[in-house]
Amino acid sequence: MKKRILTLLAAVCLLSAVLSGCGGGSQNGTTGTTDQSTANTQTEGPAARAAAGELNVGIAQDLDSSLDPHKTVKAGTREVMFNVFEGLLKPDASGNLNPAVAESYTVSEDHLLYTFKLRAGVKFHNGQEVTPEDVIWSYQRCGDANAPADIIQVAAFANVEMYQEGDDTVCFQLQEPNNEFASYLTTAVLPKDYTEQDTAPVGTGPFKFVSRTAQESVVLERFDDYWGEKPDLTKVTYKIIENADSILLSLQSGAVDVFAHLTTNQIQQLGDGFHVEEGTMNLVQALYLNNAEKPFDDVRVRQALCYAIDRQQILDLAFDGYGTLLGSSMYPAFSKYFDDELTNYYTYNTEKAKELLTEAGYPNGFDMTITVPSNYQSHMDTAQVIVEQLKAVGINAAIQPVTWESWVQDTYSNRQFQSTVVGVDASNMTARAMLERFVSTASRDFINYNNADYDALFAQAQACYDDGEQTALYRAMEKNLAENAANVYIQDMADFVAVRDGLEGPSFYPIYVLDLSTIHYTK
Amino acid sequence: MRYTARKILTLLVTMLVVSLLTFAAFDMISGDPAATLLGTQATPEKVEALRTEMGLNRPMLVRYGEWLAGFFTGNLGVSFQYRQPVQALLGPKMLVTLCLSLVSFVLIVVVSLPLGLLSANGKLDGLHTFLNQFCMAVPPFFTGILISWCFGICLRAFVPGDFPGLDRNLGKSLVYLFFAAVSIAIPRVAMTVRMLRSTVISEMNKPYVRTAIARGNDRRQVLWGHVLKNSLVPTVTFLGQTMAEIVAGSIVVEQVFSVPGLGRMLVASISSQDYPVVEAIVVILAFWVVLSGTLADLVNRCIDPRMGGIGK
Numbered sequence A: 001m002k003k004r005i006l007t008l009l010a011a012v013c014l015l016s017a018v019l020s021g022c023g024g025g026s027q028n029g030t031t032g033t034t035d036q037s038t039a040n041t042q043t044e045g046p047a048a049r050a051a052a053g054e055l056n057v058g059i060a061q062d063l064d065s066s067l068d069p070h071k072t073v074k075a076g077t078r079e080v081m082f083n084v085f086e087g088l089l090k091p092d093a094s095g096n097l098n099p100a101v102a103e104s105y106t107v108s109e110d111h112l113l114y115t116f117k118l119r120a121g122v123k124f125h126n127g128q129e130v131t132p133e134d135v136i137w138s139y140q141r142c143g144d145a146n147a148p149a150d151i152i153q154v155a156a157f158a159n160v161e162m163y164q165e166g167d168d169t170v171c172f173q174l175q176e177p178n179n180e181f182a183s184y185l186t187t188a189v190l191p192k193d194y195t196e197q198d199t200a201p202v203g204t205g206p207f208k209f210v211s212r213t214a215q216e217s218v219v220l221e222r223f224d225d226y227w228g229e230k231p232d233l234t235k236v237t238y239k240i241i242e243n244a245d246s247i248l249l250s251l252q253s254g255a256v257d258v259f260a261h262l263t264t265n266q267i268q269q270l271g272d273g274f275h276v277e278e279g280t281m282n283l284v285q286a287l288y289l290n291n292a293e294k295p296f297d298d299v300r301v302r303q304a305l306c307y308a309i310d311r312q313q314i315l316d317l318a319f320d321g322y323g324t325l326l327g328s329s330m331y332p333a334f335s336k337y338f339d340d341e342l343t344n345y346y347t348y349n350t351e352k353a354k355e356l357l358t359e360a361g362y363p364n365g366f367d368m369t370i371t372v373p374s375n376y377q378s379h380m381d382t383a384q385v386i387v388e389q390l391k392a393v394g395i396n397a398a399i400q401p402v403t404w405e406s407w408v409q410d411t412y413s414n415r416q417f418q419s420t421v422v423g424v425d426a427s428n429m430t431a432r433a434m435l436e437r438f439v440s441t442a443s444r445d446f447i448n449y450n451n452a453d454y455d456a457l458f459a460q461a462q463a464c465y466d467d468g469e470q471t472a473l474y475r476a477m478e479k480n481l482a483e484n485a486a487n488v489y490i491q492d493m494a495d496f497v498a499v500r501d502g503l504e505g506p507s508f509y510p511i512y513v514l515d516l517s518t519i520h521y522t523k
Numbered sequence B: 001m002r003y004t005a006r007k008i009l010t011l012l013v014t015m016l017v018v019s020l021l022t023f024a025a026f027d028m029i030s031g032d033p034a035a036t037l038l039g040t041q042a043t044p045e046k047v048e049a050l051r052t053e054m055g056l057n058r059p060m061l062v063r064y065g066e067w068l069a070g071f072f073t074g075n076l077g078v079s080f081q082y083r084q085p086v087q088a089l090l091g092p093k094m095l096v097t098l099c100l101s102l103v104s105f106v107l108i109v110v111v112s113l114p115l116g117l118l119s120a121n122g123k124l125d126g127l128h129t130f131l132n133q134f135c136m137a138v139p140p141f142f143t144g145i146l147i148s149w150c151f152g153i154c155l156r157a158f159v160p161g162d163f164p165g166l167d168r169n170l171g172k173s174l175v176y177l178f179f180a181a182v183s184i185a186i187p188r189v190a191m192t193v194r195m196l197r198s199t200v201i202s203e204m205n206k207p208y209v210r211t212a213i214a215r216g217n218d219r220r221q222v223l224w225g226h227v228l229k230n231s232l233v234p235t236v237t238f239l240g241q242t243m244a245e246i247v248a249g250s251i252v253v254e255q256v257f258s259v260p261g262l263g264r265m266l267v268a269s270i271s272s273q274d275y276p277v278v279e280a281i282v283v284i285l286a287f288w289v290v291l292s293g294t295l296a297d298l299v300n301r302c303i304d305p306r307m308g309g310i311g312k
Helices: A002-021 A036-040 A045-052 A075-081 A132-144 A242-252 A265-269 A300-307 A313-321 A350-359 A375-390 A404-413 A431-438 A452-463 A467-483 B003-026 B031-039 B045-053 B062-072 B088-118 B125-137 B142-152 B168-206 B207-214 B219-256 B261-272 B275-303
Strands: A030-032 A054-059 A087-089 A097-099 A101-105 A113-118 A161-163 A169-173 A209-212 A217-222 A237-242 A259-260 A274-280 A281-289 A367-373 A396-402 A417-424 A487-492 A494-500
Touching: A045 A054, A054 A075, A054 A242, A097 A274, A113 A132, A132 A161, A132 A169, A217 A487, A242 A259, A242 B142, A242 B219, A265 A494, A265 B062, A274 A281, A281 A300, A281 A375, A300 A350, A300 A375, A313 A375, A367 A375, A367 A404, A375 A417, A375 B261, A396 A404, A396 A487, A396 B142, A404 A417, A417 B045, A431 A467, A452 A467, A487 B031, B003 B219, B003 B275, B031 B045, B088 B168, B088 B219, B088 B261, B088 B275, B125 B168, B142 B219, B168 B219, B207 B219, B219 B261, B219 B275, B261 B275
Parallel strands: A054 A237, A054 A259, A367 A396, A367 A417
Antiparallel strands: A030 A209, A087 A097, A101 A113, A113 A169, A161 A169, A209 A217, A217 A237, A259 A494, A274 A494, A281 A417, A281 A487
16 A cells, blocks of 8 residues: 555656646746736736726737847738837838938938938837947848848848948948838847847837747837837737637637737627728739749730639629739739739630630640648638639639648749749838849749849839839839739738727738837727 | 556656657658748748758757757757747646646546436436437537637636636636636546446446345445446546547647647647647657556556556
8 A cells, every 4th residue: 555655656746847847947938028027917808908008919820939020031020020129210101211210311412322310319128229330230230141041131231331420320321222222221220239139129119028928928018218109008918819710709708909810701790899990911912823834834824814713703702892903913002103004904704715725725724733821711712712713714723722831831932833822912111022023033033933024124123213213114014914914913802900999090001010009099 | 666667667668759759750741940930031041051050950860869868857948939948938838738637637527427327327318318429529629619609708707818827817717727628528528428327337237236136235235335336447447548638639629718728839839840849748748648547547456456556
């Protein structure tokens, strides 16, 4: 009997040893800078949150591995951290660039010298004041080809000489004019030589980072030393809720107050107590075609697909009629560059599609695969409709669902695919961000588009400093993509944000962000 | 002592094999943690550089050896996806899953034992067959949604999507976990009741029961005095298996209830190829499974000394 008890005891000890070993780590699994007590107190219920000026926002996926803005990969990370970081300039909802860390700037006659006067007294969240050294260090880090591999390179900074003048001025000396240079200066300014940026990021934005718990939450708090107008909200907790059914439950139960990027289906089930803001996702959803792969190396086949696919029916069947039809790689939020005339460049016409296919030598159609990242229900639904539509012209399409990770690696990076339905967005507010990828030498030209005219137009646009002329060139590039049917362009998807009644003010940006500083409770 | 040594050896060998298999699986499936981190920003040069930085370009066995050495010195490595030591990352999540599993287990035992005995006595016959089939057929994620809607939205007994956290509010967290545990427990209760019922009934048909009744005992006395004790061994074995399977059930239920436990972490880490985290979770699960079996075995040996007792 004694031995039995001993063995039982031993088993219990072993279990508790493993338990305590795992639980004994530092920081209790939460990374953060500021004291944990504020991060851990949670105001309960929507009413209590409203009184305290707090907000819970639901997001459907966890953020990037690193919270360093120079390493941001996912649009979802940018969406959250937009509130924490600022560059010399900062975009607003209408697409203008406003001075942020900088107070003002001038550009020399020859468009080669940008002189930025820093705003006095701008502080980082750790209390340090922003110095010209910080600015130069931040931008050089993004232009330095020898920086760590996970820092996303900004090509526009590569050959720019950056130097300080006086106590509060930073100069950028360009080698050749770059009309869009200013828009790259929205890149975040970070404190020089601060090493915890990955897990405890520090910026100058209206909100400061408090803590992050893996697969659980990200907490931000109002930064009281913010240079500009201080936001109404005092604390924002992003809750990560991946399960589609749980998203609705979390809104109805009062666990979260705002949830962006919902589907029409979810919106309809929402019930009372919420209002819905409708905007656009700001991306180009298309059936992207591998232009180097047979049979899509033939422009007639690509055009035939454009004629064979009824885009309005896709919206009607898969999106309850919501969405904005597109005809090229540009979406309407880029009002300056968007050319609405291209939208109906191809109209649904199966006869014409068959003719073109016969001309191209496929009178009886062919087999093709559509690779779709299966975590995006909207792209899966779209592909489903396309498969049915293509049957009418004898094309036998099959959907190959893949995980997002394998899509990124095999389809996007290694270009091993025939066609894929996905949405492509812009990382900053330049036409270049949308159009450069289809230049034949671009590393991101995942569809292998290879058109000498297009390349020439892009080179001209880069060399051109006149804004009107450059816009015309970008529009010509869009037309080139449409004429050559680079892809079957479908739509800019509708974006629905559910907002609890009593809250106001989320505004839609031309890029994928959710600006917290404009959200407030109505008293 | 030989028994104890044998059990510990089984545990170690299981954990070793499972961890090696996991490593090998990651090596074989397509995809690469470095490429996953870089996402759409990946270029072949960058991926290669990051692989070198992360030490992924070394052979699999070297990395496994390193991981194993770390494991035995209490260092489970650093998560790729969260840049945090695995211990710190998983500690709180493991507690949550452990609580969820224990609450489910207690629920299963407390509900299914009396129900099983009642139905073995023929009290619930019509109801039992119908309810049992129904409960076994409904998948936990569906009952999960129903429970969230009914008790969360309508009755406001808890707030779905807002797990308070064990360290912040233990009472509320346990209430929250209770509802998640119910959806894990329902099909398991059905199975346990069914199992207990058939065991007791088949035991009641044995000759010794007839003899006992012939000697003047009434059914009740026989049931409580003899049959129950004899039915206990298979039941405990079954509950041991149940305890191991609860953890598998919790993976789905954690997603539905947004409970920040190991299951959600496991799913997320597999898709982001965060193998230090996956390795650790897999080893914890293997430990849990072997432990459940061992505990059931120990209890059985206490119940029935013919099985050899414990100390031999």
